[in-house]
Each structure stands twice: as structure tokens, then as C-alpha cells.
Amino acid sequence: MSATISNPNDLPEKPGVYLLKDVQDEILYVGKAKSLKKRVKSYFKEELEDPKTRVLMRHFHHMDYLVTDTEKEALILESNLIKKHLPRYNIRLKDDKRYPYLQITSEDYPYYGPFTDVTSVRSLLKLLKPVFQLRDCKRMDGSCLNYQIDLCPAPCSGQVTRKYYHENVEKVKLFLEGRQKEVMDLLKKEMEQAAANHHYEKAVVIRDQLFSLGEVMEKQKMEFNRSLDQDIIATANDGEIVVVVVFRVMNGKIMGKDDFLMEGAQENSPPEILAAFIKQYYSGPRKVPAEILLPVMIDDRDLIEKWLSDKIHDGEYDGAEGTVDVEDLSGMDLNTFSVSLRVPDEGLEYRLVQMVTKNASIILNHHKQARGALLDLKTYLKIPRIPRRIEAFDISNLAGQMAVASMVVFEDGKPSKNHYRKYKLETPGPDDYGMMREVLTRRYNKLMDKGETPPDLVVVDGGRGQLNIAIDVLDSLGIKTGVIGLAKEFEQVFIPEVAIPLILPSNSPALHILQRVRDEAHRFAVKYHKNLRDRNLKSSPLDEIPGIGPKRKMNLLRHFGDFESVKNASIDEITEVKGIHRNLACEIYGYLHQAKD
Template sequence: MSTKVKSADDLPKKPGIYIMKDSEDKIIYIGKSKSLRNRVKSYFKDKYDTPKTQILMSHFNSLEYIITDSEKEALILEANLIKKHKPKYNIRLKDDKRYPYVKITDEDFPRLIITRNITKTGSYFGPFTDVGSVRQTVKFLKSLFKIRTCRRMDGPCLNSQIDLCYGPCGGNISKKEYKKLISKIDLFFQGKYSQIIKNLKKEMKEAAISENFEKAAVIRDQIISIDEIMEKQFVDFKDELDQDIIAMSFDGDSAIVVVFSVRDGKINGKDDFLMSGAKNNKSNEVISAFIQQYYGINRHVPKEIILEEAIKDKEEEKLLLDWLTDLRGEEVEITVPLEGSKLRLIRMVAKNADLIKKQKKKMKNAMIEIKKYLKLEKLPRIIEGYDVSNISGKLAVGSKVSFKDSIPNKKQYKRFKLETPGPDDYGMMRELLSRRLKPLSEGEGEEPNLILIDGGKGQLKIAIEVLKKYNLEHIPIIGLAKEFEEIFIPQSQIPIRIPKTNEGLHLLQRVRDESHRFAVTYHRKLRSKEIEGSELDDIIGIGKTRKINLLKHFGDIETIKKADINEIANVKGLNKKVAKNVYDYFKKTVQKVQ
């Protein structure tokens, strides 16, 4: 529980954290100290040491504090409270990307799952930026070590019957043996591949000595599988290392921090983070705050952390090292290389940070350009794109894609099977937008800053009508016609032409092209399903090519059924004889139904 104070003299000379608030009782800064009284007193001076302190104190109104048993405890509490309250004047690690983690559950027979939420139970590894790769890895490990996947252990499942699980629910494996499998997976995600191989070879030898050749063969296959996946996924170094290499690049009020992870002598991860509130702070202060918040959640702490520059506050560095050592369970080292391979590594990571900064700046510039050309009130951080796809009105589908801060936000993508009879592209667009915007008008979901329609004046007119119907006319909307890359806006007959080299136009084109791709992909998927399992397969003379030609020509089976012989014969690749077979087949089918 925190305690309010009126004066710095009221504070104890003990370790703890102090919480600064503004006149609205909102937390604006959280700090730690080994002596609360001495630290807080330093804020109340006639002249401030830094511009940051001056700005902070101009908003300061009240202060609370929490005493801790040690400075190390204060460090942990400070990181947790910063993460929870996100004070304006603290340097904060922003992880809006919500990358997934791999979790080993805390159960008698643990499972391996992918999650985006970290709780107090279980062991976590990550975050992982390549979602597809981590899914493949988890799938590989589940099948390799045959651990359970079912949520409830209510009897032998299919996996245990087909030898994909050791079947703990059926009593086929002891807790002790099962925990050995989990320990191997734990080592895998820590990057200790040589340790896994060493343990497996020992088990294989013991199994062979005991003449348990079946078990020895299983272990042999596991060793081969791990060797193969390691060769594919990682870049080798000469030494066996366990390091995190951390570098950063300032970008105005924030800083881009890049982390390369080296485990067992191999690069097995790269990630980037945004530290907000970095303005008016020194680079080593930002890195210190990053280390505190980055390792403050359930992450692997490496043996060595390599930085571009030293943490100048030696007491702060010692505190961080003591804390990291406690987390790891053995000594951790922070180094700043001046030569050799480590210096080359840190330079490589720093170049990555600069490159990401440039890319993020380019993305922001694109949004600024769109705002300028379209005269928008707000920066278009969320842009939604819409398109429809059909063949002569058949198998009509619609797509919605969403870009957030110039990057595809695939969690917000959606596809629709459209019921509007065709061909009627305008009607289909009306249905698509109505199905999306009606829930939005009822308070479901986040409003976009800009809606983009793949099309010109006609499509835009329909979209405006739908917005008006649902009282959403305040949402900016445009149509982007592909032929001349003209942008159509409401209440103007003259299209806007953004220069072809402009970053804003490039972003709008990406949204338009992505909505088109997403719609076409879904349409092809539905067509493939119809082609794969079709009544046409039972007709003499109709193979795969003729079947595709028929469906392309008529759109669907129902239209083929209604066609006469001459119409069927006009289809590419068909003759009168085959056309008669098709006609007679469906005529008989109709008669049977009747």
C-alpha cells in the first residue's frame, strides 16, 4: 500500500519507489531509490539538472511512496508499476505487436501451447516474431516428444491410438518420465541443443545396453530430427555462446531497440521494440530501462548481455546485474566490446536498429502524406480496404483488410460469402459494407480513420449511401481506381492524383491490392472446393480440364443444369457428343428428383 506525503522531509531514508501525480491525480512518473528521502529531495531545487526534470515538475502535484526491503525489490516493483500504469514521463517498453509466446503449462502432465497472454503460472519462451515458424516448431516438438495436446485428460484419445502421444491419461507413462520429455523441450527453447543431444545419446546408449532396442531407435530418430531442424534454422558461430546483443536508435520522442539472441553459439532470434518517453534521456538510461522491463517478464536471461555503451551509473549497473543473476541462477555479465567478433555483432544489430527506424519513419511519412492530400482531420493510423470477387455473379465473395500504422493487421481481416444475386458488383459492395458497418454503428469494434474502396465513382457512391444509412458519414472514405490510380472522394467530381513516387500513394495501393488479393484468394478457394467435389466427375468424357472450363463458362453447377446442348457445346474443349452426355446426365437427375 502506498503512503501520501506533503514534503520530501516526511519520506524515510529507506529503499522503495515513489509515485508522482498531477493535479488530476494521474500518475505521471514512477521512480526507485535506495533512499527515498534523498532521491525525492533532488527534485525540489531552484534549478533543474535536465529539461526532462523541469517538464516533469511543472506537472507535479502530489507524491506517494512504497517502502521495500531492498533496492532490488524496488527495481522489480518499479518495472511492474510502469508496465501497469504507463506513466507519461517514464521510459516505457511498448510491445503493441503482441507477439506470441510458447508456454509450458503448470500441470501434472504439462502441455505445450502458443499464447499471447502471460500469467503467473507456467514457463514462457519468446516473444516470437515469426508466427508461422513458431507454430511449425511447436508442432514438430509435440510430435517428436509425443506430449499430450488434449485439454482434459478424460481417456485415451486418437493421438495416443496412432502413436502421436504417450497417453498419460491412460497411465502409459509416469509423471517422472513425462517430466523428462518436458525438460528436453525446455532446453530446446533455451537454445541448449547440444545438451539435448548429449542427454538423448546417453539415454539411447542406456536403452541399447538394456536391449530395449525399440526405445533406442525412437531416441535415435529424435536425435536425427533435432540435428536436421537445427541445420535449417540457425546460423553457426565458432564458439558456444549464450548472449543477447542489444542496440538502439533514437527516433524523436522514442527509441527503437533491437535484440539479437545467441543460444548455444547460434543466432536463434531477432526482435525489435519501441521505447516511448525516451526524449531528453541519455541513451544508456534508455537501455537501462529497457533491460529492466524486457527481462522483467518471464524471459530467458543469457549469460552475457552485449551493449553499445556502458551504463554510466555504476550503482544502477550493479543493481541490474545482481537482479539478472538472481533471475538466471548464475552470474550474468554486461559487456561493451571495443574489438573483435562481439564488436562486429553489436555494429550489425545497431545497423538493424537504424534500418527499422528508417522504415518506421517512412511508414509515418506515408500516413502524413495521405492526411495532407486527402485533407483529413486525423492521421490515418487505421485504414480499411474493401473489394468483391465473382465470376458472372457466381460464388460472390467480399473482403475487408485492415492496416494499422501502415502495416497489415491480419487479426482484423474478414471475408464474406455474399448473397446478392449477380452479376451486380454495386449490389455486392452494398451488402459487403452493410454487413461490416452495421455492427460498427452499434458500437462493435474500432472505427477506421479511412475506408478505401477498390473502384471508382460508382463503387464510392454506393459506399457513401451505406455510411449515411448507418450514421457513419464522419468516417473518411475514398475510391481508388486502378487504371489511372485516381482517388475519388465524396462531393467532388474531380479525382485527386497523388504523384506516382509518393509514399502515401504507395500505402493506399498496398491496401487496395491486399483487399483484392484477399478477396480473389477466397473466391479461388470456394471454386476449388466446387471443382474438387463436383457432380461433373460422374459424367463420361468430363475430365479435370473440361470440368474447369464448364465451371468457368457457366459459373456454377445450377447454371449448367439449366443450359441446353448447344450452349454446353460452345464451352471450350467440348464437342456435341460430350455436351449431350452432360445434358442427358442432368436431365435424368432432375427427373429422378421429380
């Protein structure tokens, strides 16, 4: 059940979740309780010790509550409501994304994707693919280029048996579970068996696999004698920025690291920050380890241990992309398995926790440096907010043809590539101003339609003209935010209502951020334009015309920009292309218009 009240004495003495709200009915804080009445009454004491709670209660007007059957249900509901509503006074994972995860599909020939911890897993798969020859495409209509260059055994065209391919996949699963030694032993046995049966070519292939796998394992330098999966979590807080770092340990090997920013946590204690993080971090489709090592113990330890253990017993994790089946590859009984939260006080595990804590402090310092540069940028540009989110735009075209635009996003001074966008432009060219107007209008119309928050700073590549276009578009949509133009020549920064462009000191970290943003927008636009151009060059109806070879086709497409423009050109216009005489121009025109008819 749920209800709205303003007096805590009206609350039941049952487990549940409470939502503290202001006079506008905005949710200020979400909490869970074993007894709603006892917990919420603590907010109404005359003397509140916690400064953050004192500020919260100044804005309090009324509350909603939801009763649950158990405290564990309240814990899960609390986590879901915090993610959904992002209350101002809750500790929150900054930009808590539903990270993609590694998946082995149930097809006859499984492929991989998407991935958690994208950078490290992509690097690992890059190393493993040539060793185990994994299929990474969805096509099943015959062998592709990967087969030709010995990166895939082409199961889709029957070059290997289903059994052979699945044996390779099982080895990859073992490897990704941290059981590399088992994989090495298995391969050694297969090599010896192949040699004993005089299958020397197969033995050589396996020998090469062993060698390559040994090189992969060399890259995992940190190893210790534990067969247990563990996550080691620590936090650092300077009163303005809060960082949490997670080291993932599998079978005694450190397999990866993640770091996160926490919002609304600056005035909270380390146990409170860690508890909030654990509840949000493991609520998604993430593997729960046997142990979680911490520098300090959190409140609700028993409840959180039970919740995490139940996630394993249930055998699946609810995720944004569906569900992930949890398969026990270590032989343990998941029905009796329990998760443990521990604070080691000596030995290797203690040193590991200290190492993760040190990493958190180092990452915090990086964020402080970036925050300082962004603060300088706010001062230089005279914009209302620190530019924590910057959106930058660039145009790329070939004499007005095949025009594209890029939008790149930087958050807290770092690229946020999952927010990048690319646009095919329809503005007839060459018209750089019109193209900039088109991309900005498309981007910010969509932002307004979705009710999203505008960025703190919009950067357009170019000078006063491009800046005026950006100002006009943003004003027409009623968007009030910082906007500048950044010219490549002399690194001039054009600011609204300031006649003389700003020149930032060449050694300024604020300038370096702007340069990285501008250069990244340019790189992304040029890459997209090149991909489109290459796609046009690779396959075209021009290939069917007698007398048109690769060189003439390239000249035609470069001159006109794309195939449609060639098709719409007159004979005289086609004759202007290098290497095309009038008779050939007539043939091209006749062929294309015959095909059209």
C-alpha cells in the same frame, strides 16, 4: 499504502512508486524511488536541466504514491503501471504485446504452441518437424494425414510407444536450448547401436535424421565459442524515432533477432532508453539470459540484476496466458545463479555489440523511409494525422453468395497481421455497397463499444460509391478520421469532397504503401472466401444423393453459393444448373426436403 498529495514534503522517505498527474487526473508520468521524498523533490527545483521534465512539470497538478517494502517491489510495480496506463512522458515499448511462447505441454504426447518470435520459430519448427516427427495437433482420436505422409509417427493410434515419442521431444528441447551438438552425438550413438543390433531400418531412419539436422544447423551461420546464454541490446535514436534491437545468443550461437519501437523516448539518453526497455521487455514470460551485453551501462544496474536473477530463482514467469515453468536443462544451480549486465570494451563481445548497434541504425533508417512515405501520404490526402495506423477493407463473394469481408491493418507502413479480421457477411447479394456498409458498421460499432482509438486512415476498395458508404457509416458513429476509396483501375484515389479522383505519381512511395494495403486486403478476403468455398465443397449432404458425383455437386454449389441455398431452391431452379436434368432435380429436391422433414 497509497495517497494523493501535491507537496513533495508530505512524502515518506520510503521506497515506492509515484504517479504525477495533471488537473484532469490523467497520469503524466510513473516513476519509482528508493526514497519517495528525495526523488520527487528533485522535480521541484527552480532550474530543471532536462527539457522533457520541464514540459512535464508545466502540466503537473498533483500526485499519487504507493509505498512498497523494497526497491525491487517498486521496480516491478513501476513497470506494471507503465504498461497499464501508458503515461505520456514515460518511455514505452510501442504496442508492447504479450508475445506468445513456445510450450511443451504435460500431455502424454506433447504438442507445441503458441510461439515467441513467431516468424523465426515457425521456420525452425518447419525444419525440425520432419526430423523429429513432432505431433502438432490436439486430436487424439486416431492417425491423421501427417502420419500418412511420414510427418508424424501417430502416437495417438499406438503406432509408437510413449517412451519413444518422449525421447524425440527431449531431443527437441535440447536443440531449442542451443545444445545441438549433444543431440547430434546422441543420434550417432543410437544409429551405431541400432546397426550393431541389426536394426538396419531404424539405423537408416536415424542416419536421415542426422543428415537433415546437419542441414538445419548449417542455417545458423553465426557461431562463437561461448556456452553462455546472452542477450545483446542496442538502441538508435534520431530525435523522432527510437529503435531498440535485441540479438539472442544461446550456447554461442545467434538464434534470433527482435526489434522494437519506443515511444516517449526521443529526448532521453541511451542509458535511460535501455533501462526502460529492459524493465518492460523482461517483465513478461520471456527467458532471462545469464548475461545482457549493452553499449552503455544503465542506472539501477544492481537493482535490475537482482530483479532478473530473482525471476530465475522463482522458477516461473507470469504471463498473459498463464505461467511458464522454467526448467534448468544445463545443470546449473538456479538458486545461486545471477544475471549480469555488462559493457564489453574489447574482443568478440565488443564487436557483437557494435554489430547490434549497426543493425539498430539500419532498422531506424527503414522506419525513417516509411515515416517519410506516410508524411507524403498525409499531404496528398489532406488528412489531419500521419496515417501510422491504416485499416483497409475488401469484399469477396461469388455472385452474391458466400460473401465475406476482410480488414487488414498496417502500422507504420508494415502489415500488423495479429490485428487482421475476417467477416462472414449476412447482406443478401449481390449488393457490394450493402456489404461494405455491413462490415464497416460491425467494425466501428465494436471499436466505439470498446472505447478504442480509431485508425488514422480508413481505406475501402472501390470508387466514389464505396467511399460515400464509408463516410456515411463513420459520420453516423461520430468518428472523425481520414477515409479514402482506392480503385484498381488507373490507381485512382477518391477523397471526400473532391470531385476529381487523385492520381499519385507512379514512383511515389506513398502510392506504393496504398497499393500494398489494398492488395493485402484483397488477398486476405479472397483467401478466406476460397477456404469457405473449399470447406463447403469437401463435405456436404449432397454427397448422399444418388446420381450426384463430385462434378455435379461442384456445379450445384457454384450455382447456388452454398448448401442452404440448394436446399431452399425449387425444382425449376435446380434444373437450371449445368448437368442437372429435370428427373434428377426432382430427386435432389425430394431427398433434401425428406431430410428436412
